[in-house]
Amino acid sequence: MSPLKKVTLVTILVSFYMFSSCVSSTEFEVGGEDGWIVPESNKTHGDIFNQWASHNRFKVDDTIRFKYKKDSVLVVSEDEYKKCKATKPQFYSNNDDTLFKLDRPGLFYFISGVSGHCEKGQKMIIKVMETESTPDSPSPSSPSSSSSPPSLPATHKKSNALKTTVQFSSSCFVVFVIMTISVFGLV
Template sequence: MGHKNTILLALLATMVAKEVFAAQHVVGGNQGWDQSTDFKSWTSGQTFKIGDKLVFKYSSLHSVVELGNESAYKSCDISNPIQSLSTGNDVVKLEKPGTRYFTCGTLGHCSQGMKLKITILKGNAPSPSSSPSSSPSSSPSSSPSLTSPSSSPAITTDASSASQCFTSFMFILALSLTLILSLF
């Protein structure tokens, strides 16, 4: 009976640690999901991994449309979206490796550069935090699941590092307790 409990607790601790180590990427940094954001520049500073979350923050002038393929992305064809979001504070969980495509559903915004192409990598290592800054630009250049967003601004590197340190401590503590309990 002790070994079954140990295995169960170890699996639970692993699942919790995997969720906590996931990064939240506020799309566009401080500028958010907006026409003035240079999304190509923003994505170049990001690493997206399984379990990470994209957080889209935007005004009522915009929306988020996930496109099914690169052809639709390049041509700004929003006629057959995978999903459409419009709350102004949407969270998309990245559940499997591959490429995903997003654009704004407002007429003309995609062709003006308000679109995002990301590649999700395999791997369990924690992703770096999303950068709170993004570069403004005068000329803009898979089945999802939605979860509730956390607090508003982009996660800073210092806060994320402290959180990951605390999470590592809690994970080690949980595994230690699991080992101790398995001895009884």
Template sequence: MASSTVSLALLLVFFTFSFSEAKEFLVSSWEVSSSEPDRLNKWAESSRFQVGDYLVWKYDGKKDSVLQVSRGDYLNCNTKSPIEEHKDGNTTVRLDRSGPFYFISGADGHCQKGQRLIVVVMSHGARSGFMGITPAPSPMEIDGPAVAPTSGALGLKRDGYCLVVLASLLGLLLV
């Protein structure tokens, strides 16, 4: 009986962490690129960001900064009223909700030359491929209010799967 309880506890820990593993994404070369001005957004489109993940920037804090801004300020490269401003050269931002996040350079003229980034964050559990999710939309396709790129069925599949596993484990304990 004690070994069954230990097994159940280990399985519960495994399932808890397997669905909530945060990742760090390095935003490489936070600088103006004349050859490919939209390279940062192309990188973001090919990545899967989930609530709880982190974006990490390494840059010269004396020459540049990272500004988190609204959609309108992103589109207009407005650096006057950022949501958050980072100037330390080693910036980490936690993606704490689903939907789009907008970032621009604080250096004069850099945003206009393409040094900006849109990250679309999926809700918890949307990263696992076995759950039948569809790819997130391109950040450039987002018009209007922010909407998380997930379906309600995804949560049902994951939650249903967890309930079946937990019920099976409970059944083993009672036998």
């Protein structure tokens, strides 16, 4: 293989790596090993789901998995979250294993749909970060204290991400194929 082809192959591999890091996403299991459960006591466990969420960093296209038994999960407005009552949830699932895609930056409010569970602490706020920011862009203003999760000491086990997946767009794949064909002189 000629030196020029070797350099081109290295360039392709570096580009492939860069494309993969730009489109990777992570799947998180809500609550870690314990899952989406009714806390035993609000006084002893505090706000366990907001504590769990505060130990993780979420970005657009990440997914969160709720594992539970005889329960449900709802995405609601901030007001419905505060009242633990949802009349028109944005999302509802009760299939014991719910995967929810974080499709935008900002705050997401989750509650249990089973009567009394939210009041016992089965609720959570997730803040999804902007995917990219440039050094020249102004920093976002801090959210009001009423819409951000409280800052609590970590008393619940930290959960690691379950897995990181890499998804390639069709345009990235086409660029990769064209570069590979040009390196090996197949055209």
